Amino acid sequence: MTETLEKPARPVREHRWSKRLVLWAGVLILANVLADMAVSSPMMVLPQLLDHFDTDQAAWLNASALLAGALWSPLLAKSADVLGKRRMLVATLLISCAGAVVCLVAPNVWIFLAGRFLQGAAFAAVFLSVALARQISTPRVAMALIGLVTSGSSVVGIVEPYVMQPVIDVFGYRSVFFVAAVLAAVAALCVRTVVPQAPVRGGGRVDLKGALLLGGGIGSVLAYVSLGRDQGWLSGLMLTLLAGGVVALTCWVLLALRTEEPVVDLRGLTRPILLTLLALVLAAGSFRSMLQLTSIVAQVPAGLGLGYGLGEGEAVAVLLSAPNVGIVVGGTLAGWLAGRYGPALPLLGGIAVGAAATFAMLAGVSVLPLAIACGTVAGMAAGAIGASGYNLATGLEAPERQGTVAGLVSVVLALGSVVFNFAGGEILKATEIAGVFADGAPVSTATGVQVYAGMTGVLFLLAAVPALMLARGRTPIPSPS
Structure with missing residues (x-):
């Protein structure tokens, strides 16, 4: 007693x-x-x-x-x-x-x-x-x-x-x-x-030096990718950012491998977590690129005769709000399904739905009802992928390290979004039509838009590979305790 x-x-x-x-x-x-x-x-x-x-x-x-x-x-x-x-x-x-x-x-x-x-x-x-x-x-x-x-x-x-x-x-x-x-x-x-306060708290200390090196390195590289097109890829500032980011990340890796309590334990990243992060970086790039393409197509009037375009009257507002509706539905549904079947299956399902919406958008770039449906479904994919990614990664870690792995998921989602949005933007830039503008912005050829959509679809298919491996190796959901 x-x-x-x-x-x-x-x-x-x-x-x-x-x-x-x-x-x-x-x-x-x-x-x-x-x-x-x-x-x-x-x-x-x-x-x-x-x-x-x-x-x-x-x-x-x-x-x-x-x-x-x-x-x-x-x-x-x-x-x-x-x-x-x-x-x-x-x-x-x-x-x-x-x-x-x-x-x-x-x-x-x-x-x-x-x-x-x-x-x-x-x-x-x-x-x-x-x-x-x-x-x-x-x-x-x-x-x-x-x-x-x-x-x-x-x-x-x-x-x-x-x-x-x-x-x-x-x-x-x-x-x-x-x-x-x-x-x-x-x-x-x-x-x-x-x-309420979370009942679990880890011990140890915060590796401030490692956190600054990792955060500064990621921020600098993302700044180069995000801003290089406007500032000049070979400008002094951009090259300094890129070099500084690479040096910071290299120093962080060396520090993390010899520090007892690094901000991210590279040696503790298991195969399932690495597969999860790989699926998320590809899937995030896919759905963010898809949403970016939808917003671009939404603002190009069909009257320009480019072979695509939907931007007339209320169509723009509808197309821009439809993905948000999908995100709410997809994220909520994925969370509910994860509690019953595990988060790996909703992640794979979100990727499959996103791929279907992307390839359908090849025709939807000039058909408003189809574009609205594709935007909504792409939003559902985004919601499902985000919720499932967090559920999967945090479920693979011990409670005292769940904050760290959740932060890693956020960084990976941001990384995929920035890098592949940039890649899509470069495709559109390479296919711009001289002297043709919509709302003051240059527009691209129909071929450029189709190649952009095709790239996004391929990214979804690549993301499905690690997601399928995770789904096949999923573990039972813990019962409530």
Whole structure:
């Protein structure tokens, strides 16, 4: 009897859906809404920003938060495992709030970019909420919760342009950052007061040097890929970024191999985790490229006679919002299926659905109903792949390392998105038609668009290979405990 009393109390985790769990899910979705807004909302006021700061550096204003997010991720992911998931999620939201305030009052473009660097910390909210969801509920419930958390914020993408545009028209570009700051503060307060602390926390320390080398290396390489086309691939700044990134990543690998507690344990990356990351980098590149192609085709009027184009009236708004509907449906469904059959099958299913939508889009580039259907299905694939990737990777790691692996998934998703979006953009650039524009932007030939869609389809097929290997070797889902 004495022995029983001396055992530490076992943390209580939600083993079924309840009002309390629904409330937690709502708060975590709110935190992820901030991540979406931090990256996307400023693009709604990009012309006003360029005019206010008297600059033509649109690429830096566009990519700054995403690149900062890649830099922040390794540090915040490892810190979450050591210091606690909820604590780091609250800290992340407060850092992003401070960044939005800096952007709000920035007197020049350099201080504005510093604010965007802080605001980019919101990128970590997604994987921190995933790690937290894993530990406040049992495995079967957590998978469905992760599906909701990773995809639910896309609802905002459906209504945001309609809600924010009137506000921007009245109050100007600063309204975007005011809303982001308020939302971040509210989300931080809600997480701190409503969501419980994760019961599992790892020991050891945070490898600050390794985190800075890894984050800085990834951020520099992504900056080169993202900005090189606008800034000049062989310009001094771009070459410095690339060289600095390669050196930083090389130093990080050497450090990680001899450090007892590295920010990412390269020696501990098992075959299933490596297969998961490979599938995700290819699949992320596939669905992001597909969504980018849909947005481009949506803004080209069919009247130009190019053999493709759908941009007329409300068609643009419908085509741009359809993928967000699909993301919510796909992510939620994938989480529910993962709780019953494991996350490997929904990952493979999402990739198969994405491939089907991509190849159908070869005809949908000139047929509006088919394009809307393809955009929606591509969104479903994106939601399913994201939710299943987080579920699969975190399920393969011990609880005290789930924050780190969730952060790694986020970085891999960003890496695939940036690299293959760039590749698609280069295809379109190589097939531009001289002197022909849509909404002021150059347009490409029908052949260029078809090659772009074909590339995306091939990437989906390549992603299916490691996903199929994972599905064939899947393990049973743990029963609730």
